[in-house]
Amino acid sequence: MTTSIKLPRPAADFHVHVRDGDMMKLVVPTIKQGGVSVAYIMPNLVPPLTKVEDVLSYKSRLEAVDSSVTYAMSLYLSPAITPEVIHEAKKAGITGVKCYPAGVTTNSDHGVASYAPFYPTFAAMEEEDMILNLHGECPSAGHIHVLNAEEEFLPTLKDLHARFPKLRIILEHCTSAAAVQAVLECGPTVSATITAHHLFLIIDNWAGNAYNFCKPVAKLPADRQALLDAATSGNPKFFFGSDSAPHPISAKEKGKNASAGVFTQTHAIAYVAEAFGKLGKIDKLVDFVCNFGRDFYKVEERPSSFSVVLEKEEDTVPLLLGEGGSAVVPFKAGENLSWKVVITEA
Amino acid sequence: MTTSIKLPRPAADFHVHVRDGDMMKLVVPTIKQGGVSVAYIMPNLVPPLTKVEDVLSYKSRLEAVDSSVTYAMSLYLSPAITPEVIHEAKKAGITGVKCYPAGVTTNSDHGVASYAPFYPTFAAMEEEDMILNLHGECPSAGHIHVLNAEEEFLPTLKDLHARFPKLRIILEHCTSAAAVQAVLECGPTVSATITAHHLFLIIDNWAGNAYNFCKPVAKLPADRQALLDAATSGNPKFFFGSDSAPHPISAKEKGKNASAGVFTQTHAIAYVAEAFGKLGKIDKLVDFVCNFGRDFYKVEERPSSFSVVLEKEEDTVPLLLGEGGSAVVPFKAGENLSWKVVITEA
Numbered sequence: 001m002t003t004s005i006k007l008p009r010p011a012a013d014f015h016v017h018v019r020d021g022d023m024m025k026l027v028v029p030t031i032k033q034g035g036v037s038v039a040y041i042m043p044n045l046v047p048p049l050t051k052v053e054d055v056l057s058y059k060s061r062l063e064a065v066d067s068s069v070t071y072a073m074s075l076y077l078s079p080a081i082t083p084e085v086i087h088e089a090k091k092a093g094i095t096g097v098k099c100y101p102a103g104v105t106t107n108s109d110h111g112v113a114s115y116a117p118f119y120p121t122f123a124a125m126e127e128e129d130m131i132l133n134l135h136g137e138c139p140s141a142g143h144i145h146v147l148n149a150e151e152e153f154l155p156t157l158k159d160l161h162a163r164f165p166k167l168r169i170i171l172e173h174c175t176s177a178a179a180v181q182a183v184l185e186c187g188p189t190v191s192a193t194i195t196a197h198h199l200f201l202i203i204d205n206w207a208g209n210a211y212n213f214c215k216p217v218a219k220l221p222a223d224r225q226a227l228l229d230a231a232t233s234g235n236p237k238f239f240f241g242s243d244s245a246p247h248p249i250s251a252k253e254k255g256k257n258a259s260a261g262v263f264t265q266t267h268a269i270a271y272v273a274e275a276f277g278k279l280g281k282i283d284k285l286v287d288f289v290c291n292f293g294r295d296f297y298k299v300e301e302r303p304s305s306f307s308v309v310l311e312k313e314e315d316t317v318p319l320l321l322g323e324g325g326s327a328v329v330p331f332k333a334g335e336n337l338s339w340k341v342v343i344t345e346a
Numbered sequence: 347m348t349t350s351i352k353l354p355r356p357a358a359d360f361h362v363h364v365r366d367g368d369m370m371k372l373v374v375p376t377i378k379q380g381g382v383s384v385a386y387i388m389p390n391l392v393p394p395l396t397k398v399e400d401v402l403s404y405k406s407r408l409e410a411v412d413s414s415v416t417y418a419m420s421l422y423l424s425p426a427i428t429p430e431v432i433h434e435a436k437k438a439g440i441t442g443v444k445c446y447p448a449g450v451t452t453n454s455d456h457g458v459a460s461y462a463p464f465y466p467t468f469a470a471m472e473e474e475d476m477i478l479n480l481h482g483e484c485p486s487a488g489h490i491h492v493l494n495a496e497e498e499f500l501p502t503l504k505d506l507h508a509r510f511p512k513l514r515i516i517l518e519h520c521t522s523a524a525a526v527q528a529v530l531e532c533g534p535t536v537s538a539t540i541t542a543h544h545l546f547l548i549i550d551n552w553a554g555n556a557y558n559f560c561k562p563v564a565k566l567p568a569d570r571q572a573l574l575d576a577a578t579s580g581n582p583k584f585f586f587g588s589d590s591a592p593h594p595i596s597a598k599e600k601g602k603n604a605s606a607g608v609f610t611q612t613h614a615i616a617y618v619a620e621a622f623g624k625l626g627k628i629d630k631l632v633d634f635v636c637n638f639g640r641d642f643y644k645v646e647e648r649p650s651s652f653s654v655v656l657e658k659e660e661d662t663v664p665l666l667l668g669e670g671g672s673a674v675v676p677f678k679a680g681e682n683l684s685w686k687v688v689i690t691e692a
Contacts, residue, residue: 146549147493208604210601255598
């Protein structure tokens with residue numbers, strides 16, 4: 001039985017929210033703690049990052065907190081992101097552009113209502129070999145609701161892929177069997193990230209539980225099974241992106257408008273190991289968390305200053321990260337995990 | 347345009363939770379306030395009401411708070427409810443027996459795991475012409491989740507109806523198109539209650555909103571439409587039962603394990619009028635809230651001491667009923683309704 005796994009290099013997390021200010025200072029150190037040395041940083045700050053200089057400034061603030069992680073950066077798609085900005089961004093070392101449909105999740109008020117106006121931008125991204133990160137949901141209205149919002153988006157994914165076949169596209173945090181199937185049907189330039197928490201959750205888990213509520217919402221048992229199958233399949237189209245989304249307790253423990261997001265950064269790789277281990281697929285872990293994402297992204301990174309070993313050892317998820325009303329409750333707070341991430345400085 | 351509706355008699359609400367103790371004292375007066383003079387009272391106290399004497403004692407406590415409402419009473423189905431208890435209950439004037447599947451909703455820990463052991467009890471109820479109130483959900487497990495829990499229960503409804511064709515059965519708070527269809531397919535001894543809040547809510551409304559979270563959960567747009575169609579159809583199989591379920595703020599504004607239930611008692615008939623009015627079906631209101639349920643139940647009631655008029659008049663739902671941490675937040679708190687219930691003492 002496997003009791004210890006030394007990762008050939010620390011894991012990479014291709015969907016990370018660390019906010020700004022005090023929350024950033026609280027959360028950024030947990031990237032490494034979770035076993036990760038490469039983090040793809042989402043741009044949905046308040047206001048969103050729509051300028052190259054703002055992204056670079058944010059990157060500096062992240063590096064000031066923890067310089068041992070490589071931060072791959074993204075812009076927030078908006079009318080400000082012209083083809084000229086794309087060329088500028090590429091030169092500045094920015095990796096991709098995140099597209100939020102308007103109004104579907106945290107800080108998406110400035111998101112996209114229609115894709116066609118951005119075709120010139122997507123063409124420039126294709127030319128520059130930048131990555132388009134899609135939050136793949138249609139806003140709820142009429143027959144569209146949180147449970148089919150992702151499936152309803154899939155024709156848009158396929159349409160964009162057909163229009164820009166060389167553009168690398170990631171369907172972020174895919175949550176449904178339909179999304180897995182759609183990604184499989186696309187060419188090699190289309191991949192998907194899968195979170196840790198969607199390997200565990202279904203609709204019942206967020207019914208009456210704000211800490212398990214995120215967007216896209218966790219769906220039905222068959223969808224969770226499809227995600228587990230995809231993540232452990234060994235197909236490089238599917239790789240890890242935690243979508244770890246810290247919200248203070250005060251934004252969760254309220255009756256209405258609880259913020260959407262599950263916080264998994266502190267134990268990111270341990271959660272994935274837990275899910276894979278239960279399926280007897282722990283041998284698929286390294287590719288999913290270390291290799292497939294890096295290969296797709298073609299990340300340039302410094303040699304890591306630390307190494308990561310997963311030990312088969314019971315580890316209890318703390319009840320809180322931080323203190324007071326701004327503390328964050330981690331996923332599975334107070335529960336035991338079977339794998340523990342051990343960090344060793346080089 | 348209709349601007350005033352005098353109900354021929356006050357409304358009847360055939361699914362009411364008013365708890366006990368201080369919460370009872372807070373909520374019972376709102377039955378009348380909502381336009382209702384007959385309330386069918388649910389037995390899921392802590393501990394549940396499994397003895398005739400306890401039900402009678404509870405009824406006395408309710409009458410002590412407000413004697414102007416007729417309280418039709420129920421027992422909580424458990425192994426203690428033998429055929430002998432049914433005969434005793436009938437003599438004591440108890441109307442029905444509520445069956446909760448184990449673990450599906452508030453205070454259902456003592457609920458039913460298997461129906462067959464209760465066949466003698468159901469036979470006695472059929473003989474005594476008592477009513478069986480079914481919380482129609484299967485517990486979540488395997489392929490069953492909160493969204494299909496009701497549909498998965500429907501074969502049980504049909505099986506019980508086939509075994510006890512003269513037993514009056516109510517599928518309580520039906521929430522799905524499948525449930526509406528199943529009730530239509532059953533004989534005249536099977537009816538369904540429909541709540542006010544399920545005429546408004548879908549899954550999106552309780553995603554991240556504990557105040558809109560109840561069991562059965564509100565489902566998809568097509569399900570809501572089926573409920574609206576059934577409630578306004580003029581088919582006497584469908585009548586009003588609010589399932590108004592008061593929980594203190596402290597049980598709602600928490601991260602995990604928010605209590606399931608929507609509180610609608612204060613504005614019960616106004617909410618229904620709002621939903622019917624928006625569909626241009628206000629003419630169907632009186633049968634749905636006053637007549638069909640009484641006809642099915644064959645309720646014996648005293649002449650009402652008050653009369654109810656619905657005025658077409660903007661009315662804002664208060665933010666709270668009661669004070670402090672034990673206060674209750676009503677459905678649509680702070681929102682405007684188009685109809686106002688006006689009570690006049692006889």
